[in-house]
Amino acid sequence: MTKLAVVMTPERADDVISAETRTLLAERFEVSWAADVDPSTVATLAEGSDVLLTSWGTPHLDASIWASGTGPKVVAHAAGSVKRLVDPVIFEQDVAVFSAGGRIAWSVGEYCLAAMLTLARKLPRFDAAIRDGGWKQTAFRGGELAGQQVGLLGASSTARALITLLKPFGCDVVVYDPYLTQQRAAALGVRSASLEETMACPFVSLHVPDVPETKGLVTRKLIEQLPDNAVVVNSSRGPAIDQQALLDHALDGRIYAALDVYDPEPPAFDATTLAAPNLLLTPHVAGDTKEGHLALTGYVVADVLAYLGNGTKGPSYVDPSSWSIAA
Template sequence: MHDATDNRPAALLAMAPGVADRLFTAAQRKRLTGLVRTDPALVADDFTAPGPALATALAEAEILLTCWGVPALTGSVLASAPRLRAVVHAAGTVKHFVTDACWERGIAVSSAAAANALPVAEYTLAAILFAGKRVLDAARGYRALRAPHDWHGELIDAGNYGRTVGIVGASRIGRRVIELLRPFDLRVLLYDPYVDAAGAAALGAEPVGLDELCARSSVVSVHAPQLPATRHLIGAVQLAAMADGSTLVNTSRGSLIDEEALLRELVSGRLHAVLDVTDPELPAPDSPLYDLPNVLLTPHVAGSLGNETHRMAEHALDEVERFVKGEPFAGPVLPAALDRSA
């Protein structure tokens, strides 16, 4: 029973089974229960048929603390949550579960997209530097040859000194990648129709058109959001413009690349690719992507993984604390920006 003297807001966790166990450390759980009234063991993964405990928690909740696998917050769900005032998402995009009904109700929404951007940018930095150094080629050749060889002669065109890197999209991740590239002797190009010349210069990048970026860059890294307008943003024309031996890095969404056109370039051996996302997300079992020697394929792990999820949890707890104190969110999601953000 609720203690009438306890003025802390009520909160409910909503995410896929098992996510909460991985998301929070013991210390973070303790911090959560100090900020709000909640049962950390009660986690909603389905709002369609809630049991008595979940129905009561939903009816009392002023805050939903969400993460991967949270059910959609439809109008009928919100009708069962009359006191709900805020959604704090301990992950990136909220598009898959925050509905128009949330905005119509005036519910405040926060996202940990800024926290999740950091490991994606770190993965991208490693991919860019490894691509310039031709690390995968060297490792593969070394493993196959197992004998003395003039590697310096074979890799004479490798190296990161003076390379040109093209960043497609000045998103949170794209901007963080540009920031991480600053200490290196690299030239950075940027394509983003929403960033003018002054904005690009402030980031330390040269603004160019997409086709020019592809033609001039040794590595092209994609960081634009998944929108109808960005489907196959990198198509056959852009891929053909890329120089022989250059590398395409995609940590955004697979739909931004025309995968059929990319496969033609990869099978020919003309281009290299580092792909953390594909379209579809799991390539078919017979896809050449699994076996091509010029492709590094990873299973959507560039974002928060393992202990990196605790950074998102910390961000979410900071937001919960701001809500409790009556302060604005540091990472608010604004409906007007959703049409051009992830």
């Protein structure tokens, strides 16, 4: 029977492995459970395993694990990015890596949709008004998402999840992504656009990886070109946008913004910023849901079983050729 080592803390295992998936693991694998994630413990478990099941908190898997050519042939990461977990050199040992980033993407997509709707309807402003003793306001009115133009920066898995969620709203979705082909855009039901055109939309959502090319991608000049009352959502990476410029335009009431990521993290905002009713601030939780976390191991294990069975590379498979542009 295939040997699988769960190299995560018991607490993390409870967080990312559902009862159903635990049963599946017991049925399909000879499972070893780590008592801790000390690097020496991980190395020992890896030495005698075919599959490593990892998650947040698992230490970096040193390439020496595969130096003898007998290391595990599969790493299944029940979390997002694998860039801090493994080095690309392990692909030279024919190691297959799987990531649950695609499942997390759905949680992020829901967050982005919720943020757009919340800010379009100006719910935080109405909430602040009624808490201040007011009632219906005549100075402002909420808007709708339906039929609006939505600009997405990046065609990543989180962007694709949001595209799916936007379909019932009949939005005109435009995407800036240098790697998005016209054929792929058509298949997604979106239109490729320049960075400038994308940033001119009344709704903008960032979905770019943390790579050198995306640092400072959204400049102050681009933010200045946003239409009045635009809604900007950043659930990707803080350094991708000029955060101070975004805050300047939000604090003067011109635009609305939902920030789940910051530069740096955690942010150190003053009282005025924290009280702004046109800012929706969350602590890097866009991909963090109870249901989503419990689904992570099942998501990658399904693909691992298919891969071991017939070589199928399912949606959680990490393509080595895309390493440089992956999140």
